[in-house]
Amino acid sequence: xxxxxxxxxxxxxxxxxxxxxxxxxxxxxxxxxxxxxxxxxxxxxxxxxxxxxxxxxxxxxxxxxxxxxxxxxxxxxxxxxxxxxxxxxxxxxxxxxxxxxxxxxxxxxxxxxxxxxxxxxxxxxxxxxxxxxxxxxxxxxxxxxxxxxxxxxxxxxxxxxxxxxxxxxxxxxxxxxxxxxxxxxxxxxxxxxxxxxxxxxxxxxxxxxxxxxxxxxxxxxxxxxxxxxxxxxxxxxxxxxxxxxxxxxxxxxxxxxxxxxxxxxxxxxxxxxxxxxxxxxxxxxxxxxxxxxxxxxxxxxxxxxxxxxxxxxxxxxxxxxxxxxxxxxxxxxxxxxxxxxxxxxxxxxxxxxxxxxxxxxxxxxxxxxxxxxxxxxxxxxxxxxxxxxxxxxxxxxxxxxxxxxxxxxxxxxxxxxxxxxxxxxxxxxxxxxxxxxxxxxxxxxxxxxxxxxxxxxxxxxxxxxxxxxxxxxxxxxxxxxxxxxxxxxxxxxxxx
Amino acid sequence: xxxxxxxxxxxxxxxxxxxxxxxxxxxxxxxxxxxxxxxxxxxxxxxxxxxxxxxxxxxxxxxxxxxxxxxxxxxxxxxxxxxxxxxxxxxxxxxxxxxxxxxxxxxxxxxxxxxxxxxxxxxxxxxxxxxxxxxxxxxxxxxxxxxxxxxxxxxxxxxxxxxxxxxxxxxxxxxxxxxx
Numbered sequence: 001x002x003x004x005x006x007x008x009x010x011x012x013x014x015x016x017x018x019x020x021x022x023x024x025x026x027x028x029x030x031x032x033x034x035x036x037x038x039x040x041x042x043x044x045x046x047x048x049x050x051x052x053x054x055x056x057x058x059x060x061x062x063x064x065x066x067x068x069x070x071x072x073x074x075x076x077x078x079x080x081x082x083x084x085x086x087x088x089x090x091x092x093x094x095x096x097x098x099x100x101x102x103x104x105x106x107x108x109x110x111x112x113x114x115x116x117x118x119x120x121x122x123x124x125x126x127x128x129x130x131x132x133x134x135x136x137x138x139x140x141x142x143x144x145x146x147x148x149x150x151x152x153x154x155x156x157x158x159x160x161x162x163x164x165x166x167x168x169x170x171x172x173x174x175x176x177x178x179x180x181x182x183x184x185x186x187x188x189x190x191x192x193x194x195x196x197x198x199x200x201x202x203x204x205x206x207x208x209x210x211x212x213x214x215x216x217x218x219x220x221x222x223x224x225x226x227x228x229x230x231x232x233x234x235x236x237x238x239x240x241x242x243x244x245x246x247x248x249x250x251x252x253x254x255x256x257x258x259x260x261x262x263x264x265x266x267x268x269x270x271x272x273x274x275x276x277x278x279x280x281x282x283x284x285x286x287x288x289x290x291x292x293x294x295x296x297x298x299x300x301x302x303x304x305x306x307x308x309x310x311x312x313x314x315x316x317x318x319x320x321x322x323x324x325x326x327x328x329x330x331x332x333x334x335x336x337x338x339x340x341x342x343x344x345x346x347x348x349x350x351x352x353x354x355x356x357x358x359x360x361x362x363x364x365x366x367x368x369x370x371x372x373x374x375x376x377x378x379x380x381x382x383x384x385x386x387x388x389x390x391x392x393x394x395x396x397x398x399x400x401x402x403x404x405x406x407x408x409x410x411x412x413x414x415x416x417x418x419x420x421x422x423x424x425x426x427x428x429x430x431x432x433x434x435x436x437x438x439x440x441x442x443x444x445x446x447x448x449x450x451x452x453x454x455x456x457x458x459x460x461x462x463x464x465x466x467x468x469x470x471x472x473x474x475x476x477x478x479x480x481x482x483x484x485x486x487x488x489x490x491x492x493x494x495x496x
Numbered sequence: 497x498x499x500x501x502x503x504x505x506x507x508x509x510x511x512x513x514x515x516x517x518x519x520x521x522x523x524x525x526x527x528x529x530x531x532x533x534x535x536x537x538x539x540x541x542x543x544x545x546x547x548x549x550x551x552x553x554x555x556x557x558x559x560x561x562x563x564x565x566x567x568x569x570x571x572x573x574x575x576x577x578x579x580x581x582x583x584x585x586x587x588x589x590x591x592x593x594x595x596x597x598x599x600x601x602x603x604x605x606x607x608x609x610x611x612x613x614x615x616x617x618x619x620x621x622x623x624x625x626x627x628x629x630x631x632x633x634x635x636x637x638x639x640x641x642x643x644x645x646x647x648x649x650x651x652x653x654x655x656x657x658x659x660x661x662x663x664x665x666x667x668x669x670x671x672x673x674x675x676x
């Protein structure tokens with residue numbers, strides 16, 4: 001329905017949004033945000049009594065801070081400090097602090113790097129797809145997903161630095177002439193990787209920031225009204241946003257363009273990450289399926305992480321009337337589809353090797369089954385089990401169950417990354433080179449620190465910026481209205 | 497207009513705002529750029545301002561920056577990946593100095609990067625941002641009120657406009673000078 005067809009006469013469609021939502025009596029039950037109907041509702045209007053209370057409610061995680069939050073942040077800080085200390089030790093004492101050795105020079109660091117790049121994928125991809133397809137249920141959850149992308153990438157970007165050991169030579173990767181009188185070799189997938197991740201990070205940060213603009217203005221006004229310390233940076237970052245027609249018009253166009261651009265960048269990034277492996281002649285890596293397999297794996301773990309985060313936000317900040325059962329249900333359905341595609345790719349890869357029994361490739365699978373059998377079962381079993389369990393709506397709408405299922409998915413996906421890197425390199429060439437590898441305390445401490453770093457970034461973001469995409473929710477309310485069809489009142493939405 | 501006066505009327509309801517806008521526009525013969533509607537969310541274009549000729553032109557031009565910068569990114573990508581290989585060739589598995597696949601990958605990434613930068617630049621330019629100066633505004637707008645903001649030439653017109661806005665249902669009217 002084109003917005004040209006919006007009727008202004010009061011008898012056709014009840015007035016949409018902006019402080020004057022009038023629901024038909026049949027929908028009044030939804031007005032109570034704590035009611036079951038509201039929590040399962042498909043419409044954001046049901047959490048939207050009036051704009052002021054909506055702003056207060058959704059900005060509450062930002063403006064109210066409990067003592068538990070500080071304790072949590074300090075605990076994260078300790079874990080990060082521990083990881084950083086081990087990293088400093090590794091920098092000064094050398095890569096001997098890790099358990100990597102000939103022929104295995106890519107270990108847990110690279111596996112973790114791939115894991116974090118993968119995690120970053122879903123946030124902006126989901127956000128872009130839902131924006132472009134105008135999926136109405138997307139509205140409140142976009143910011144939380146986009147922030148996840150930005151922070152995952154920040155953490156991922158740290159790992160090549162940790163991995164190279166000699167940090168002071170990192171500038172060799174930049175396209176600058178140096179004392180070797182050589183420019184970086186752009187024929188190396190590692191260079192493509194560095195460029196792609198840098199560009200994806202820039203794009204994701206931009207996407208996140210542009211999406212934040214109108215909500216920053218809401219938070220700015222609240223901070224100024226309450227003389228809160230946040231008013232200084234919020235006034236600066238909101239760029240003087242007033243919500244003029246001109247600003248909205250330009251903003252909407254820019255958001256759509258950025259969504260398309262991000263949608264083009266994201267799959268290329270993980271494809272390029274997969275080429276770090278696939279472009280080598282190493283059996284087990286040198287396969288054409290790696291590009292799409294990595295992209296699907298990334299979206300798979302990313303969506304699972306988005307669900308885990310959403311459920312955590314619901315629990316911690318009591319946002320269950322904003323991030324509703326509906327959102328988890330819809331994301332879970334999306335997760336099932338992606339899980340099936342990922343399992344299909346995994347099976348394709350396995351089946352080809354199994355059928356040909358090519359010694360150098362089949363040997364790796366045998367080695368994996370022998371040395372990492374339990375890991376394999378957790379990874380494959382986790383995926384199959386999650387598909388099976390999520391087929392039931394009761395499970396998809398059970399927050400505790402979904403929290404643990406999505407956690408299991410990501411444990412499985414971390415293992416998957418580990419199994420891509422470690423078994424293949426520890427089983428290279430001649431049998432005398434085959435080796436065992438268990439990450440050292442240094443490696444484990446840095447990896448655990450990276451998880452804490454991600455959580456800390458997210459926790460800080462929650463206190464500095466609005467986590468709910470308020471402007472999108474408001475827009476959804478404006479363009480929706482109640483129409484009576486037969487005996488039923490139905491919420492309709494105008495789509496341009 | 498070097499010296500101008502502004503009036504900002506705040507309305508609670510969309511209907512009242514939609515009814516008031518054309519009347520105010522007509523009464524003071526306001527041209528595009530002399531009237532704005534401030535809201536806390538995006539309304540479909542034709543709902544609040546019916547005559548959107550200027551807005552349409554701005555929107556069309558908005559894609560010029562991403563397009564032009566995308567071309568710049570494309571050139572940089574080719575020069576960086578292809579040119580580097582051409583000038584300082586490193587033989588990698590017998591691949592030619594100017595190898596198309598790596599050049600294509602880097603060029604693709606740089607084109608998109610520069611297009612993203614271009615879209616931000618056009619957002620800032622055409623959206624009139626950033627603007628940290630004191631401008632006519634009221635925090636009630638982010639709490640759901642709709643504001644009609646106009647620019648007039650004299651103090652007399654300003655008072656007239658304020659009265660008119662109040663008569664047309666504005667619950668709060670603010671007057672200012674040179675702060676459109």
